[in-house]
Amino acid sequence: MAEKILEIKDLVVEYHTDAAIVHAVSGVNLSVIKGETLGLVGETGAGKTTIARSILRILPTPPAKFRSGEIIFGGEELTTKTEVEMRKIRGNRIAMIFQDPMTALNPIETVGWQIAEAISLHNEVRRDEAEKRAMDMLEMVGIPMERFMEYPHQFSGGMKQRVVIAMALACNPELLLADEPTTALDVTIQAQVLKMMQDLKDRLNMSVILITHDLGVVATSCQSVAVIYAGEIVEYGTVEHIFDHPAHPYTNGLFGSLPRLKTTERRLKPIKGLMPDPTKMPEGCRYAERCPDATEECSAKPPDVAEVTPGHQVKCIKAGR
Amino acid sequence: MLRYIVKRLLLFIPIILGISFIVLILIDITPGDPVAIMAGWDAKPEVIAQVAADLRLDRPIVVRYFEFVTNALKGDFGKSFRNKRPVMTDILSRFPYTALLAFVSVVLSVLIGLPLGIYAATHQYSWKDNTAIFATLILVSMPSFWLALLLVRVFSLGLGITPVSGIQKWTSWILPMFSLAVGYAASIARQARSNMLQVIREDYIVTARAKGQSERVVIYRHALKNACIPLIMTIGSLFGMALGGALVTEQIFSIPGLGQYTITGLINVDYPAIQGSVLFMSIISCSIILLIDIAFAFIDPRIRSQYIRKKVKAIQVGGEGA
Ligand SMILES: Nc1ncnc2c1ncn2[C@@H]1O[C@H](COP(=O)(O)OP(=O)(O)OP(=O)(O)O)[C@@H](O)[C@H]1O
Ligand SMILES: [Mg+2]
Numbered sequence: 001m002a003e004k005i006l007e008i009k010d011l012v013v014e015y016h017t018d019a020a021i022v023h024a025v026s027g028v029n030l031s032v033i034k035g036e037t038l039g040l041v042g043e044t045g046a047g048k049t050t051i052a053r054s055i056l057r058i059l060p061t062p063p064a065k066f067r068s069g070e071i072i073f074g075g076e077e078l079t080t081k082t083e084v085e086m087r088k089i090r091g092n093r094i095a096m097i098f099q100d101p102m103t104a105l106n107p108i109e110t111v112g113w114q115i116a117e118a119i120s121l122h123n124e125v126r127r128d129e130a131e132k133r134a135m136d137m138l139e140m141v142g143i144p145m146e147r148f149m150e151y152p153h154q155f156s157g158g159m160k161q162r163v164v165i166a167m168a169l170a171c172n173p174e175l176l177l178a179d180e181p182t183t184a185l186d187v188t189i190q191a192q193v194l195k196m197m198q199d200l201k202d203r204l205n206m207s208v209i210l211i212t213h214d215l216g217v218v219a220t221s222c223q224s225v226a227v228i229y230a231g232e233i234v235e236y237g238t239v240e241h242i243f244d245h246p247a248h249p250y251t252n253g254l255f256g257s258l259p260r261l262k263t264t265e266r267r268l269k270p271i272k273g274l275m276p277d278p279t280k281m282p283e284g285c286r287y288a289e290r291c292p293d294a295t296e297e298c299s300a301k302p303p304d305v306a307e308v309t310p311g312h313q314v315k316c317i318k319a320g321r
Numbered sequence: 322m323l324r325y326i327v328k329r330l331l332l333f334i335p336i337i338l339g340i341s342f343i344v345l346i347l348i349d350i351t352p353g354d355p356v357a358i359m360a361g362w363d364a365k366p367e368v369i370a371q372v373a374a375d376l377r378l379d380r381p382i383v384v385r386y387f388e389f390v391t392n393a394l395k396g397d398f399g400k401s402f403r404n405k406r407p408v409m410t411d412i413l414s415r416f417p418y419t420a421l422l423a424f425v426s427v428v429l430s431v432l433i434g435l436p437l438g439i440y441a442a443t444h445q446y447s448w449k450d451n452t453a454i455f456a457t458l459i460l461v462s463m464p465s466f467w468l469a470l471l472l473v474r475v476f477s478l479g480l481g482i483t484p485v486s487g488i489q490k491w492t493s494w495i496l497p498m499f500s501l502a503v504g505y506a507a508s509i510a511r512q513a514r515s516n517m518l519q520v521i522r523e524d525y526i527v528t529a530r531a532k533g534q535s536e537r538v539v540i541y542r543h544a545l546k547n548a549c550i551p552l553i554m555t556i557g558s559l560f561g562m563a564l565g566g567a568l569v570t571e572q573i574f575s576i577p578g579l580g581q582y583t584i585t586g587l588i589n590v591d592y593p594a595i596q597g598s599v600l601f602m603s604i605i606s607c608s609i610i611l612l613i614d615i616a617f618a619f620i621d622p623r624i625r626s627q628y629i630r631k632k633v634k635a636i637q638v639g640g641e642g643a
Contacts, residue, residue, distance in 0.1 A: 053527075056531055058527055058531055060527075088533065090532065091531060091532035091533035092533055095532075103523060103524040104524045104525055104528045105525055107547070108546055108620065151623070151626070153623045154626065167528075167532070
């Protein structure tokens with residue numbers, strides 16, 4: 001069995017706002033194999049960013065509330081670590097790329113300073129050494145190092161995302177959390193950035209959690225896939241499992257009701273209806289309301305997770321039968 | 322940048338022209354005739370004409386305006402009707418007191434308000450924050466003259482710690498400065514708090530945390546510097562307010578500053594004194610606004626590059642021509 005770099009067990013995260021409790025993540029189990037890329041796919045509001053932030057423990061608290069769960073990284077439990085211990089992991093062993101490159105950089109510091117900051121935080125190096133390495137990082141993501149002293153507003157969106165990636169990779173992390181690294185970018189630049197990330201991943205031998213809406217990206221860069229719906233993982237398996245034998249009605253819905261992924265189907269297809277209100281999650285299956293195959297039994301109690309083939313898990317009462 | 326500053330300084334000229342015009346008109350239409358006051362209510366017409374000629378008020382307002390403006394641009398505000406001394410001399414001898422009062426009050430208010438605002442913002446949702454908000458709300462709504470009288474009642478008349486008025490001892494400055502600073506500190510604290518709360522939610526703050534940066538650096542380097550940008554504006558306008566607020570404060574505490582001079586001028590219908598001090602204050606305010614803009618450029622690279630980019634463009638255009 002391949003070595004797991006990260007294992008999440010029964011993660012529950014809520015947001016306590018004035019009005020209500022948002023059930024953002026409800027009992028998620030995941031693992032990432034060393035050197036592999038896990039794709040996290042789901043609609044907006046499904047809880048993808050919340051999962052990624054929970055791993056680094058950078059949820060906005062309040063309103064976020066970590067209810068329960070274990071996060072085991074390289075054999076160590078992260079949820080019980082002190083803040084000081086976590087700081088040594090953040091940016092160093094686990095790094096994150098954020099959804100929106102436009103706002104992810106501090107507008108009044110130079111990009112060079114921001115990359116060097118990450119380097120000098122985790123390495124015993126002098127200032128000039130950190131800056132030298134920051135320049136190397138810029139070159140690595142394809143930005144001339146002369147631009148070291150420039151500010152974020154002098155960069156285009158794609159270049160900003162490169163800077164964010166350079167920053168994330170500056171300390172050779174073992175695990176990279178890439179939260180929709182290309183969603184905010186132009187289609188042409190998306191491909192470039194993804195290609196670059198793929199190359200860097202291979203070179204640095206990282207494990208990656210790739211959050212995305214783009215099924216094409218999942219098919220080309222991921223080994224495993226977790227489909228997440230309303231804070232729960234509804235289907236989980238290898239790329240072959242998910243793409244060739246999708247078993248959950250929601251996954252089928254994503255592929256446009258086709259049992260197999262046709263090459264024309266690159267993006268998530270909108271499914272009729274809306275995700276349930278995260279403050280009032282239904283008793284039974286959370287997808288029942290939109291599910292074409294739903295029966296009364298579905299709304300009565302939450303379905304168990306069934307393993308249809310080894311390593312291919314589906315949270316649907318139909319799947320086990 | 323330098324070119325920009327020179328350009329802004331040249332803009333002072335139309336500002337001086339405009340403000341002088343408004344002030345002259347306003348003075349002219351306010352009741353109270355300096356000629357009648359100086360000549361006496363039962364003076365003969367010849368005497369009145371003589372006094373008007375002495376005060377140079379016998380000519381139409383347009384002529385007086387041009388005379389005032391040309392002299393003002395040379396730094397001459399005319400002579401006071403009352404003590405016959407050049408207004409500029411009096412203003413320059415009195416302004417340091419006003420400037421000291423305003424400057425120390427504002428510095429004091431930043432020293433109190435900024436830490437308080439940061440503290441409140443970093444303790445959001447706790448009773449500490451709620452207490453801070455409530456206290457600053459009361460202090461912001463308290464008029465400074467009222468606070469001044471209250472402070473005098475307690476510290477000067479009650480406890481006898483500080484003098485009631487004057488500037489003979491350094492302790493005399495404590496009450497006037499605090500009476501101005503308290504309200505300003507409260508408004509700085511409120512703004513610092515809301516700016517911080519906004520900035521702390523920004524993505525780049527999460528980025529800094531995700532790098533493994535300590536909470537102290539995240540707050541004091543990443544967040545505070547960004548939160549300070551809009552604060553510069555507030556602090557600058559507080560300076561303007563402090564100069565104006567000195568009008569009342571100087572009166573209460575008998576401080577021989579520019580505010581007191583202006584009020585005495587108003588009471589005596591001393592046209593040159595009023596015109597001179599209002600114009601002087603306007604120029605000071607314009608200078609403060611210019612300083613704010615320079616400070617903005619200094620701290621915010623997005624604004625700074627607006628000045629630099631023009632230069633680069635100019636070079637490019639020049640290059641194309643060659
Ligand atoms: N700070 C917050 N306060 C309250 N609710 C929040 C907060 N952040 C997220 N949520 C809620 O938690 C749920 C999950 O949000 P999350 O950001 O994890 O979704 P996501 O899958 O990343 O979506 P997207 O694809 O749009 O990025 C949503 O219902 C969202 O409204
Ligand atoms: Mg998200």
